[in-house]
Amino acid sequence: MQDDIPTEAAKYASPPCFMHELSPECRVEAIRSDAWRDVLRWRKAERKRLLDARLALTQHDREARSSRIASMLDVTTSDYSGRIVGTYWPFRGEPDLRNWGTQVFERGGHIALPVVIQKGWPLEYRIWTPGDPLERGVWNILVPAQGPSVQPDIVIAPVVGFDEAHYRLGYGGGFFDRPLAIMQRKPWIIGVGYAQSRIPTIYPQPHDIPMDVVFTD
Template identity: 30%
Template sequence: MPKTDIRRRMLAQRAAFPLSAIKDASRRIQRTFITCDLFIQARSIALYAPIRNEVETGEVLAAALKMGKTVLFPSVAPEGLLFRTVETVHHLCPGAYGISEPTAERGIVDPEAADIIVVPGVAFDRSGRRIGYGKGYFDRALHRLEGSGRLVGFCFDFQLVDEIAGEPHDVQMDMIITERQIVVLPRKSDL
């Protein structure tokens, strides 16, 4: 099935997903992530601000800040995504496309410095491929980090499909967490 068809179908399903189900599934996904060794051992983590019924990240943010981790969020700039530090939810404000992002005075950090980068998606497959909204921001920003064991996709279980026709510019996840399962992909160094 072409990416555009998968994107359209998944966005429609997500839009119809009841708010109570979003909250419940998001809570389960976040709690699974917060208790995994990858999160516990990380010193720094990049998150996203959810839009359009994406998996929420507020519990992860609170846990990371409570544990003293450095937290980054992306902001859209003419040259692509910039990752900036956040020490409180009050450092986020509406930015490009209406997505909450760090204020301009927050420090910029290379995403390569993050131990974990949590990535949203419209759909993921069991090989780690991802479909976003089609703008390519995360693909361009994170391509050099794929296979490093740091890229974690959050999605609802219905967004995990068997196969997505990938393209060379698509960034692949190292782990995908849904409310029902965890998919862990081998690192490039393990192959």
Template identity: 30%
Template sequence: MAEYRGNKEFRKKIRQDILKQRRVIPVEDSFQAGLNIVKVLRGHEFFSSKKIVASYISTGGEISTAPLNDYLLDAHDLILPYININVKGSMDFYSFKKGDPLIENRFHILEPENKQENLIRPDLIDAIVVPLVAFDKRGNRMGMGGGFYDRMLKKVSAECLLIGVAYDFQLIENVPTESWDMPLDEVITPTTHFVFNKKWP
């Protein structure tokens, strides 16, 4: 129990330190970092054909996903997360097209409308761009602690490509993991493309 408590406290400290750094990043730097992410995806073999790709609306100093989402709207089928407030840790993905409305949820994050006809089954998703607080060189990811993505990543197919996007300073030596944590296949930073588990020919 003491080990688990220490692990929990360590995760909390990492989150605090990285979120503090992230919050002071200028908007223009965040946007430029997002452009750098798109450059990698444009040259990525996995995305050479049209895919159903899950992304998200960046917030709180995260790398701007505006350039990424514009690219996905043009070249692929973009889907965005919707948090189900009635079920703890539950999140679904809904298709999103240019001009569709976005609604602010209780976490002050913009989401698509939860129209049943736009709901996308997890097994149909080809790739998920995953937000994160920290990652290591083994593909371990630390999120915000809500468990939304860990639960979703257990529902997708084994072929679904899991890509984290992060600033370079979000790379740490060792992410403390729990049994429910889901590792990533790749992480893209503004300067480096990490591949931990290759899922394309």
């Protein structure tokens, strides 16, 4: 289902020590450097907690949840003809949408996979057709061995965590936000993840870019 987060969402496992000082109205404003260090420490701990919970799911459970997410994607957008869809190769228990990606291709869409050029740089998307060669990239993730760099019309963004304002908690490298910030036109950004990854807020900062919608199992 599309996740409309209730106000009674669960409390944080370990909120940053200064968070009581921030009102909801100023959450996206820059904060002082020592407070930002607290946010980074909190995000690191929350990221580990959420990843541990995700990896604890059985393979069968992840497959069932991934199938439900794929169904939600098709309910929202069924016409992919001529569109470039930036999807991903699953990593560390992420929802596996590879079969869904193949269906996008069969319906006339184009698949693009993210490639991390090097740490600290924006990733780029490369066109990939099922059957094209893949190679091991950064973190040993499979990426297209060749293919042109493109700008997707739709970006499917896997989340480690997500909040009620559709801000994404990722792996901490900023790989998704950086390319989105420099794209000539903004793609439609769809977050995908498990419902258990929902948190009240990630305490977004000015460099964080919200997703347009989030789909969960």
